[in-house]
Amino acid sequence: MAEQGVAQVWRRIRAMYRIEGNKCETCGTHFFPPRPVCPECRRKGKLENYTFKGLGSIYTFSIVRQAPDDFKRQMPYVVAQVELDEGTRLTTQIVNVDPEDVEIGMRVRACFRKIKEFGHSGIIVYGYKFEPVMKVTGHKQ
Amino acid sequence: MSNRVAIAGVGMSKFGELWDKNLRDITLEAGMYTIFDAGVPGSDIDGMVIGNMSAGRFTGQEHLGAQAVDLSGLGDIPAYSVEAACASGGAAVRHAYMSIKSGEHDVMLVLGSEKMSDVNQTEAMNTISVASDWEWEGMFGATFPALYAFMARRHMMEYGTTEEHLALPTVKNHANAAHNEFAQFQRAVPIEVVMRSGMLADPLRVLHSAPITDGAAGLVMCREDLVKKYTDTPIFIESSAQRTDTLALHDRKSITTFNSVVSSTKSALQEASLELKDIDVLELHDSFSIGEIMLTEDVGIAKKGEGCKALEEGITEIGGKFPVNPSGGLKARGHPIGATGVAQIVELVLQLRGDADKRQVDGAEKGLAVNIGGTGATSIVHIVGR
Amino acid sequence: MVGIVGYGVYVPRYRIKTTDIAEVWGDTSGRIGKGLGVFEKSVPGPDEDVATISVEAARNAIKRSQIDPKDIGALYVGSESHPYAVKPTGTIVAEAIGCTHDMTCADFEFACKAGTAAMQVTMGLVLSKMIKIGLAIGSDTAQGRPGDALEYSAAAGGAAFLIGMKNPLATIEETVSFTTDTPDFWRREGEDFPSHGARFTGEPAYFRHVGEGAKSLFKKTKTTVDDYDYFIFHMPNGKFPIAMGKQLGVPAEKLEDSLVVRQIGNTYSGSAMIGLARILDIAKPGSKIFMVAYGSGAGSDAFSITVEDAIEERRGQVPTVDDYIERKTYVDYATYAKFRRKIKALG
Numbered sequence: 001m002a003e004q005g006v007a008q009v010w011r012r013i014r015a016m017y018r019i020e021g022n023k024c025e026t027c028g029t030h031f032f033p034p035r036p037v038c039p040e041c042r043r044k045g046k047l048e049n050y051t052f053k054g055l056g057s058i059y060t061f062s063i064v065r066q067a068p069d070d071f072k073r074q075m076p077y078v079v080a081q082v083e084l085d086e087g088t089r090l091t092t093q094i095v096n097v098d099p100e101d102v103e104i105g106m107r108v109r110a111c112f113r114k115i116k117e118f119g120h121s122g123i124i125v126y127g128y129k130f131e132p133v134m135k136v137t138g139h140k141q
Numbered sequence: 142m143s144n145r146v147a148i149a150g151v152g153m154s155k156f157g158e159l160w161d162k163n164l165r166d167i168t169l170e171a172g173m174y175t176i177f178d179a180g181v182p183g184s185d186i187d188g189m190v191i192g193n194m195s196a197g198r199f200t201g202q203e204h205l206g207a208q209a210v211d212l213s214g215l216g217d218i219p220a221y222s223v224e225a226a227c228a229s230g231g232a233a234v235r236h237a238y239m240s241i242k243s244g245e246h247d248v249m250l251v252l253g254s255e256k257m258s259d260v261n262q263t264e265a266m267n268t269i270s271v272a273s274d275w276e277w278e279g280m281f282g283a284t285f286p287a288l289y290a291f292m293a294r295r296h297m298m299e300y301g302t303t304e305e306h307l308a309l310p311t312v313k314n315h316a317n318a319a320h321n322e323f324a325q326f327q328r329a330v331p332i333e334v335v336m337r338s339g340m341l342a343d344p345l346r347v348l349h350s351a352p353i354t355d356g357a358a359g360l361v362m363c364r365e366d367l368v369k370k371y372t373d374t375p376i377f378i379e380s381s382a383q384r385t386d387t388l389a390l391h392d393r394k395s396i397t398t399f400n401s402v403v404s405s406t407k408s409a410l411q412e413a414s415l416e417l418k419d420i421d422v423l424e425l426h427d428s429f430s431i432g433e434i435m436l437t438e439d440v441g442i443a444k445k446g447e448g449c450k451a452l453e454e455g456i457t458e459i460g461g462k463f464p465v466n467p468s469g470g471l472k473a474r475g476h477p478i479g480a481t482g483v484a485q486i487v488e489l490v491l492q493l494r495g496d497a498d499k500r501q502v503d504g505a506e507k508g509l510a511v512n513i514g515g516t517g518a519t520s521i522v523h524i525v526g527r
Numbered sequence: 528m529v530g531i532v533g534y535g536v537y538v539p540r541y542r543i544k545t546t547d548i549a550e551v552w553g554d555t556s557g558r559i560g561k562g563l564g565v566f567e568k569s570v571p572g573p574d575e576d577v578a579t580i581s582v583e584a585a586r587n588a589i590k591r592s593q594i595d596p597k598d599i600g601a602l603y604v605g606s607e608s609h610p611y612a613v614k615p616t617g618t619i620v621a622e623a624i625g626c627t628h629d630m631t632c633a634d635f636e637f638a639c640k641a642g643t644a645a646m647q648v649t650m651g652l653v654l655s656k657m658i659k660i661g662l663a664i665g666s667d668t669a670q671g672r673p674g675d676a677l678e679y680s681a682a683a684g685g686a687a688f689l690i691g692m693k694n695p696l697a698t699i700e701e702t703v704s705f706t707t708d709t710p711d712f713w714r715r716e717g718e719d720f721p722s723h724g725a726r727f728t729g730e731p732a733y734f735r736h737v738g739e740g741a742k743s744l745f746k747k748t749k750t751t752v753d754d755y756d757y758f759i760f761h762m763p764n765g766k767f768p769i770a771m772g773k774q775l776g777v778p779a780e781k782l783e784d785s786l787v788v789r790q791i792g793n794t795y796s797g798s799a800m801i802g803l804a805r806i807l808d809i810a811k812p813g814s815k816i817f818m819v820a821y822g823s824g825a826g827s828d829a830f831s832i833t834v835e836d837a838i839e840e841r842r843g844q845v846p847t848v849d850d851y852i853e854r855k856t857y858v859d860y861a862t863y864a865k866f867r868r869k870i871k872a873l874g
């Protein structure tokens with residue numbers, strides 16, 4: 001037995017902190033979260049760990065205005081499916097943006113945020129959220 | 142001996158916020174109505190199956206199969222509990238269908254039940270969320286309405302669906318439920334009210350969403366050759382089909398179509414040797430109005446992207462070519478999760494028997510129900526006929 | 528020579544104007560903010576804390592340095608607002624930035640100078656060749672009791688400095704510290720907000736320790752004010768560092784560029800380090816920097832730093848301090864109270 005959430009979160013830390021998924025070397029498909037089997041190649045598939053670059057664009061989104069207690073402090077907040085540049089999608093919050101400025105196709109990058117807390121005395125879960133790409137002074141393309 | 146599976150009788154509890162009743166009460170109520178309607182002696186029932194999504198979280202009680210058999214006084218017959226999120230009811234029907242077809246059971250009581258109103262909003266939302274991919278969607282703040290909002294947003298972008306369109310299923314289904322004495326909301330709502338209702342997850346509003354409901358529904362299903370003993374108006378299950386898609390919505394190539402619905406509908410029609418044009422009445426899973434719009438397309442009533450047009454043209458109203466959700470659907474009849482799939486069949490049986498009163502689809506002979514689980518990871522389709 | 532091989536900062540997006548805070552407590556004159564020299568302060572989002580701020584700053588530092596995070600042998604996070612009372616912030620940061628598991632890590636606390644203490648420790652480890660690269664982070668989401676003077680300045684932000692020997696962007700010639708037991712500011716275990724000695728935080732605390740640290744560094748390096756192009760003093764508000772500069776005879780223009788406190792408030796463990804980062808963002812190679820960080824309780828860490836040529840090619844990789852300062856969205860006091868858990872009903 002473990003305290004609520006502890007082991008459940010701990011075993012996913014690499015995926016949640018760094019967007020570590022995997023890639024099927026046979027067909028070249030990237031997976032996030034990591035898959036135990038390539039659904040296309042199945043036994044012919046060869047899965048290797050892959051850390052995503054954390055860049056992508058918004059595929060679809062919503063602004064959540066009724067949420068469970070864990071999220072009340074953040075309401076209204078934006079959730080989206082982000083299509084990563086490697087070609088797979090994930091579900092995530094979009095932060096550092098005004099909800100009315102979000103649109104399909106918007107470029108975003110991964111950032112590091114608190115995902116949830118197991119109450120006042122429980123563990124804190126960290127992981128990826130996404131934000132609009134930021135201005136970098138002096139950056140040359 | 143014919144191989145068909147018959148429905149001898151149907152029953153339901155009232156759907157709604159049933160403050161004075163617990164899970165046992167509503168399950169028993171639906172069970173008793175069903176058995177009376179079927180005219181089946183309890184001793185003839187040799188198996189029971191109950192569809193339920195999450196009684197453990199909603200009420201603290203699991204092992205519902207044994208509980209239901211115990212309450213109904215059905216002796217020591219085998220009892221099964223099945224779960225497929227919002228498709229748990231459909232899964233129970235299919236479980237009984239397969240059990241009877243295989244010859245393992247002859248007469249079965251099928252129940253679907255959910256008591257949802259005993260928990261607070263957070264617990265209700267989180268419990269519903271586990272129908273999607275909890276670890277990779279729900280935990281990241283994507284509430285269940287938000288996932289359907291994802292679909293709606295894409296549907297709007299890809300096909301020009303408008304906020305007005307999103308209100309149409311609600312308006313139609315509420316009008317239908319006004320004539321359903323078991324429905325949670327027996328009243329029409331004007332489109333302006335729908336469009337003014339509070340935002341849940343943009344662009345989806347409160348009145349685009351099925352409510353939190355307590356309720357149970359039941360069927361007695363049996364071998365075709367036995368059904369004449371019990372009723373003069375048997376209804377038959379022409380086919381049953383089920384398909385699966387990815388658990389997480391983000392893993393699908395397109396989120397404006399439910400592949401599982403397209404293929405399970407096709408398979409069900411094929412197995413029944415029918416075409417969509419032969420279907421007279423449908424119950425489609427409208428947990429959110431965008432769901433009904435997409436299902437209208439996915440079962441083939443409208444082309445992809447034209448589900449709203451079908452609604453606008455009244456094709457899916459009672460009296461239209463393909464009446465959808467004469468019961469009021471999940472939106473207005475209510476959506477006690479595990480009961481919904483069974484309640485859909487109950488409605489089709491009433492329609493086919495001609496017992497649907499003011500919401501009767503004239504001369505309905507074949508009905509089709511689509512019950513989906515999660516955001517479409519499970520789709521269960523049943524076609525019934527008389 | 529040991530030096531800074533990479534650095535990065537992070538400042539949350541939200542700001543509240545000090546005049547908006549003053550109004551809530553009945554002051555409409557704008558006198559308080561002006562008196563403190565703090566016009567607005569950064570506010571962390573509801574999902575930001577020292578761990579998230581540290582990770583963002585560390586990722587920027589690594590990207591700028593182009594080092595392999597697996598070469599980091601020690602990681603220390605200095606803060607007085609670690610999310611856990613017991614359980615390190617550093618392990619979260621290490622895992623998030625892709626460090627090896629074969630490293631050492633700890634959290635530091637010394638009020639506002641825990642981050643510079645971490646710099647000193649990593650310098651020692653690098654110089655003794657125990658590690659190749661060390662990561663020193665100063666980061667805080669500072670709390671001020673509603674209505675207290677601290678509320679006008681307590682802000683959020685962080686800076687991460689990679690300390691190593693190879694290709695430094697700036698070398699650290701010398702560091703000294705001055706330490707006494709002076710209780711000018713504290714927070715007892717289990718308390719939500721810190722307490723302070725009011726005017727006692729000035730002369731016997733900040734000015735004595737920063738002043739002694741500075742004098743000690745001048746003496747040890749045999750330098751004077753004239754030998755330096757830029758000065759950075761810990762910024763509890765906009766007033767103290769300027770007064771300190773005057774006492775030490777520092778021309779205002781040599782201090783001006785480090786005064787981030789005016790726009791983002793006091794980021795505590797991040798304060799002097801963000802000031803240093805802002806200088807590194809703009810200083811020409813060969814520039815000499817004099818920094819004194821201060822931590823209540825009390826102590827100061829002083830550093831003498833020279834900017835190297837390598838810095839120029841590392842610019843434009845990650846957001847500058849000004850990029851973060853300019854990226855801002857104002858919130859009102861109600862939103863600030865919601866984000867900062869001052870609304871008790873929300874837990």
Ligand SMILES: [Zn+2]
Pocket residue numbers: 024025026027028029038039040041042045046
């Ligand atoms: Zn493959």
